[in-house]
Amino acid sequence: MSFLPYxxxxxxxxxxxxxxxxxxxxxxxxxxxxVVQSSTYLVxxxxxxxxxxxxPIVADIPASSRLVDPVVQVLVLTDVVIExxxxxxxxxxxxQAHKRFGSVDPAxxxxxxx
Amino acid sequence: MxxxxxxxxxxxxxxxxxxxxxxxxxxxxxxxxxRGLYGVLANRLEPPLRxxxxxxxxxxFDLRAFDTLGExxxxxxxxxxxxxxxxxxxxxxxxxRNRDVADHRFADASDxxxxxxxxxxxxxxxxxxxxxxxxxxxxxxxxxxGVVLAAGPIAILLAGRYFALKALxxxxxxxxxxxxxxxxxxxxxxxxxxFASVYLQNxxxxxxxxxxxxxxxxxxxxxxxxxxxxxxxxxxxxxxxDQALIVERGAR
Amino acid sequence: MTALQLVALVLTALGGAAxxxxxxxxxxxxxxxxxxxxxxxxxFTFQAPDVALSEIVVCTVGLPLIILAALRKIRRQDRGREQxxxx
Numbered sequence: 001m002s003f004l005p006y007x008x009x010x011x012x013x014x015x016x017x018x019x020x021x022x023x024x025x026x027x028x029x030x031x032x033x034x035v036v037q038s039s040t041y042l043v044x045x046x047x048x049x050x051x052x053x054x055x056p057i058v059a060d061i062p063a064s065s066r067l068v069d070p071v072v073q074v075l076v077l078t079d080v081v082i083e084x085x086x087x088x089x090x091x092x093x094x095x096q097a098h099k100r101f102g103s104v105d106p107a108x109x110x111x112x113x114x
Numbered sequence: 115m116x117x118x119x120x121x122x123x124x125x126x127x128x129x130x131x132x133x134x135x136x137x138x139x140x141x142x143x144x145x146x147x148x149r150g151l152y153g154v155l156a157n158r159l160e161p162p163l164r165x166x167x168x169x170x171x172x173x174x175f176d177l178r179a180f181d182t183l184g185e186x187x188x189x190x191x192x193x194x195x196x197x198x199x200x201x202x203x204x205x206x207x208x209x210x211r212n213r214d215v216a217d218h219r220f221a222d223a224s225d226x227x228x229x230x231x232x233x234x235x236x237x238x239x240x241x242x243x244x245x246x247x248x249x250x251x252x253x254x255x256x257x258x259x260g261v262v263l264a265a266g267p268i269a270i271l272l273a274g275r276y277f278a279l280k281a282l283x284x285x286x287x288x289x290x291x292x293x294x295x296x297x298x299x300x301x302x303x304x305x306x307x308x309f310a311s312v313y314l315q316n317x318x319x320x321x322x323x324x325x326x327x328x329x330x331x332x333x334x335x336x337x338x339x340x341x342x343x344x345x346x347x348x349x350x351x352x353x354x355x356d357q358a359l360i361v362e363r364g365a366r
Numbered sequence: 367m368t369a370l371q372l373v374a375l376v377l378t379a380l381g382g383a384a385x386x387x388x389x390x391x392x393x394x395x396x397x398x399x400x401x402x403x404x405x406x407x408x409x410f411t412f413q414a415p416d417v418a419l420s421e422i423v424v425c426t427v428g429l430p431l432i433i434l435a436a437l438r439k440i441r442r443q444d445r446g447r448e449q450x451x452x453x
Contacts, residue, residue: 002146002367006139008375012382014132019386021124024117027391027437031398034429035382038405042378043139045412048153051146051367055413056157056169059251059324063161068413069153070160070169074178076409077170078185080420081257081343082192084428088350089192091436092199098440102447107117145367170416245419253415261423268431347428354435 005046012039026094026104030087037083041076048072165320166250166329174255175335179314182335183299186342190296193346197289200353231269238266246340250329256336260343267348271355280352288349295342302334374408381405395433399425 012035019032048069054061056070098104143149156177157169166172174182242263249255270279302314309317321328381401388394402425409418 002144003140004367004372004375005145006142007136008379010132010135010139011379013135014128015383015386017131018124018128022117022121025391027433027440028394031391031394031433032386034398035385035401038378038382038401041405041409041417043142045409045414045417046145047142048148048150049146049412050148053413055253055415057167057253057415058161058169059167063158067153067157067169069148069150070156070173071150071153071178073170073414073417074173076414076417077420078174078182078257080417080424081261081428082185082188084261084424084432085189085192085196085346085350087429088354088432089195089199091354091432092196095436095439096199098443102443104440168416170414253419255416258416258419258423261428265423265427268427351431351435354432354439 005042009039009042024105026106030090034087044072044076164329165323166332167324168250168252171249171255175332186296186299189346193292193349196350197353228273231273234269235266238262246336247333249336250332256339257343260340261347263344264347283348288345291341291345292349295338295345298338302331371411374411377404378408391437395430399430
């Protein structure tokens with residue numbers, strides 16, 4: 001049971017990749033990529049968790065309490081916000097590709113080779 | 115490579131990848147039994163050293179401050195990329211003939227929606243500002259509060275007044291917000307270099323833990339990040355919405 | 367592991383699959399929003415309120431607005447192309 005977070009993370013990674021591979025619409029590809037991304041959050045937060053520990057905010061609990069690891073939380077916290085803008089960049093590329101090739105199906109982007 | 119072949123390949127490779135991932139993660143500490151010392155030390159040291167009560171924010175703007183600078187520039191870079199990619203398209207469509215029609219395109223919002231969004235604007239602003247300035251005390255900080263702050267002006271759009279939004283927040287102002295936020299963070303770092311001889315080191319009095327003005331430069335860092343994230347999200351949204359409107363104009 | 371964490375993990379596994387398996391991108395945006403809420407709940411049970419706050423603002427306001435605007439843009443481009451073809 002204590003391995004479950006990692007199993008879920010691996011599941012999300014593979015399912016998200018399946019979405020990327022099978023997609024026939026570039027918007028779906030980008031959205032599936034966000035699922036792949038979320039698996040990393042799960043691994044990081046799963047690693048840093050301590051049973052029975054409290055959140056690392058010592059405003060109203062003594063600083064000597066048992067607290068979860070704050071380092072992994074910082075990594076995930078900034079990444080969540082950055083990810084949204086990187087997704088926006090990817091979608092801007094999709095809009096441009098659609099403008100050029102008239103399609104959002106990755107299979108139709110072959111004209112790139114010309 | 116045909117789609118069928120690709121899917122067949124993944125049907126083989128996917129489970130293989132899952133097995134490799136699980137084998138790799140088998141070596142990680144069991145859930146709930148992490149023994150890493152770094153986090154424990156941070157939990158013990160940050161409150162007395164920086165007088166901050168939210169250790170996550172404290173790490174973000176103290177031990178990991180240089181990393182946060184990097185994250186800030188990823189944000190800045192991707193928003194610049196969005197603006198660059200979409201503006202090239204806008205010039206291609208510089209057709210102002212149907213501007214009057216387009217002006218009223220978003221105006222068919224119902225009265226109920228308008229009133230609700232008017233209430234939402236000050237609420238989003240108050241909540242966003244609260245989250246930004248209380249970063250070192252309670253969960254929050256510039257990254258989260260910035261998105262909430264950016265949601266306020268977007269409520270004007272929900273009220274059906276897209277051009278009021280453009281007048282209130284023109285592209286140059288949003289670009290300025292984005293750049294000022296990113297620049298201010300780097301400048302606060304320079305302050306550390308000058309007054310404490312280490313880049314991004316704290317150089318202000320630490321104050322009483324739990325007070326609004328405490329933890330030295332941390333509220334300033336949080337504010338800089340908040341300003342940048344607000345500008346970044348508003349700029350991204352309005353760039354994409356400009357796109358939607360321009361094509362609306364072309365289609366009519 | 368607490369019962370809440372167990373529920374959150376199972377919901378997350380189902381939610382991620384739901385996002386990937388939803389065929390229509392417009393519906394996928396909505397499902398992604400709900401998946402974001404599930405992740406927020408998960409982060410909350412993992413004692414990470416900062417991350418939960420970050421996720422909830424991004425998944426309810428930040429991302430959906432960007433995706434919807436991009437989808438609308440793509441659909442209009444398609445429609446414009448069809449009209450050109452008819453003329």
